[in-house]
Amino acid sequence: MTTEAATPALLKDLLGPPALETIADAGAAASPHFDRPAFVCAASDGLEELSIMERVRHIADALHIALSGDYAAALDILRAMAPRLTHAFQAIAVTEYVARYGLDDFDGSMDALADLTRFGSAEFAIRPFLAADTPRALAIMTRWTAHENEHVRRLASEGARPRLPWASRVPALKADPTLAAPILEALKADPSLYVRKSVANHLNDIAKDRPDWLLSRLAGWQQDDPQTAWIVRHALRTLIKKGDPGALALIGVGHGAAATVRHFGISPTTVRLGDRVALAAELVSDAAETQRLVVDYRVHYARAGGKSAPKVFKLKTFDLAAGDTVRLSISQTIRDFSTRRHHPGRHEVELIVNGQTMATAAFDLSSN
Template identity: 55%
Template sequence: MAQAAETTALKEIFNAARIRHIADETHAVYPAFDRAAFTALVTDGLDALSLMERLRRVSEALHATLPGDYRTTLDILHRLAPRLNSGFVTMVLPDYVALYGRDDFHVSMEALKYFTVFGSSEFAMRHFLKQDPARSLKIMEEWSRDANEHVRRLASEGSRPRLPWSFKLDAIIADPALTGAIIDNLKADPSLYVRKSVANHLNDVTKDNPALALDLIESWTLDNPATVWIAKHALRSLIKKGDRRALTIVGAGKAAAITVSGFAISPRSIALGDAVTLTFELRSTIAERQRLIVDYAIHYVKKSGSTAAKIFKLRSFDLEGGTTRPFAHRQTVRDFTTRTHHAGRHKVELLVNGQIFAESDFTLTRPS
């Protein structure tokens, strides 16, 4: 039920009221616009469409009801962009560019740069990267030096090898150096919005080319807090796996000199939607301060009855020599669009600097 409710909530970004809003605002900037025809095209079978299918439907309906000339329509969409009442909804406009502007490269690039300020052109840009990677990457490298943080973020986010909700960029997966100039320009960006994208971009790289990502980050001078932030978050997947090079970069390369006491999970049996609490205490066994990265893994039961581990970040901190630190962490177990939980025994492991120090388990039941 939770999974269905979450999916429905996302779809409702494009509900009947929002469709009317788009129609009214388009009519305001282009009085010849046929609101009734547009609304009929979008709402036909709307309930059955997913979020991204609804976004595409709006783009296609705009194409069907606006002037056939691409540049004339772009002028209308430029005037429409600041009038739309949702950043996600403005992504319809770059989607229009991706669908109908691939043969007008430079005009389309200027349009994507403009539209990204209102929402994001990240999905649309990928179609141009796939069709013409050399020209697209050249433009994106220029964007990575732009004064506007939204444009700089587009350079990184649009070229991510594995952007969620979009197709993979196989050429960049095969050769991540293609985006090297973009990442180099952004590795100390003052905007957190941009830094998050750069970190996610590099985290994508670690999934297919971990050595290359590590070589790149090891080549950086980590004396800028912005760069340090990117490095730490870019390496999160490798850190969760206990990769020694990644742990060394963030100052936790040595095995943790600690003991763990009182590791427990309560309650030991829960129903779907309930929460479990992890409690334990870490004690240093050396006199020196040490950097610790504390994670935990839940081995989720799959439909087949086998299990698959997912590692969660808990805390990164410096533990003074000879001191102890207690922990209590609560996690609710409920379905998401990305995970359906299955009944059974779920093993939980405590990891410190990539090594398992303790384990326990809980049993999950769910309604039939």
């Protein structure tokens, strides 16, 4: 008996017809004034051709048709609907209604987003409010950093990220990505990993535009708190991959290492798309005392026309005692992603230790 491989699910299908029925049922259960047939009709019309974020906006517009013309009353219905939803993206579509129709009630809308974000992040919906009045929105979000709910605290950081993926850009944050610094300061030792990840990602956004500001700010953070130390390490990941000496120093790593690479190899050296390649390295300490090592590897992906595109991958961070030897290995499958397409040709690979290239190897990707 043979079986066919299942077709991969599309992200946009999270907001397909079953999701529309769930949202419609939630609206009808929340209020007799919710026009269920009108919502289903409007939300279903043209849905198939839309991407996931286009569906979010399309569903928000359908909610506008189904809800009362009174905005405050509509917010009450949305709040009652949210607990009945079954997936975060359904709630994101509900928050988008606030983004598209709530700017004239700034404070009421911000309060609603703080409520709704518990069911599906309002990080996208808050962007129009930040763009419309950045100081006012940031002041409200700064107060959220003391909220008892981790989802609201995360929204304070995530919603104000300068480079938030999939989100609209906020001109003021693009001009000065450090405007939300008070929010980050307030959350730098947050007990929730969910919040700390957002703070670290927010700081990593800043690193891409204002690395000097970031290094100066993080240098003043006391890393004896493990929560803060975690944020610092993850916030610096882009700069660490670049071998930035200041970033390495902040995590207790010197620029360069007192070590010798005895072996660095790749096998097999010729692969096809879909094959796995394995990297192996052996390092021996030349230091008289224990040293911390950050080991990465950089793959120079072949591109058309003989060009290449480098990408750095994390390998391991560890302490190496004086005179000790460590063997490292990792493997990865050579396959295409929506963000990276592979081309036949030679792929150079560098072994990077504490920001310095210490060995090179290569593999060839065959076209057949």
